[in-house]
Amino acid sequence: MHPIGVIHSPFTEKDQTPIQTSRSQAIGLVELYPEFADGLDDIEGLSHIQLLYVFHQSSGYTLRVKPFLDDQEHGVFATRYPQRPNPIGISTVRLLFRQGNALTVEGVDVLDGTPLLDIKPYVPDFDVRTNGVRVGWYETRSKK
């Protein structure tokens, strides 16, 4: 796995950074390295994209964590805590426009300088589940 670019954001400190992108209206710039620019063709038709990236400021992990939204411990895989065995993050953001190898996006929730691994289209037919969804400990916490 090698970065294909960098995510620029207004957030330079962990404790400034929004907990989830759905709570953020921050504008960010997703800058692909120029050799990957052709891979963006036709992305303008998409209103939302998924960014996959490295939690580059997180080192090490424990299997039980106390997430930001709760005061109880949970298994790390039942949370989105950044310190995890493979520190990969996913954020769905709104694509505002493309200029060459750079995408201006709304709703970033990552630190400035975050290494980008991949971009995928957000497609509700594939990504959204509505039937019998339960969110466990997030039930009372995700709206906080």
Added chain:
Amino acid sequence: MHPIGVIHSPFTEKDQTPIQTSRSQAIGLVELYPEFADGLDDIEGLSHIQLLYVFHQSSGYTLRVKPFLDDQEHGVFATRYPQRPNPIGISTVRLLFRQGNALTVEGVDVLDGTPLLDIKPYVPDFDVRTNGVRVGWYETRSKK
């Protein structure tokens, strides 16, 4: 990045494998290596989880691809084509039950033996966008 386990599925050939998990009712077994089992605590409360994994049968990539659902080329980042610069896949599946370090799930769309990188909770408050969603070339293709 190191695998934390293996996804077992009924699919041993690429051309048998569903194009997206939302079209699959196949049952799979997500087997974590035993040393990661404690990270699953409290996952039973979640109805759906996101699996992150390696497209281990895909090697190499091109920046413009002709995806399974279309006969036109698109930039690879406007598609979910498996051959991509960092071959990471994401699937949202229904969690049926946990037994120790193994999760039985419904809706797998990966090849048997797929290396698992991470598990994250599916949380609609974070993952679902409903406002002004456009899916570009998928518009007429994602329901096929």
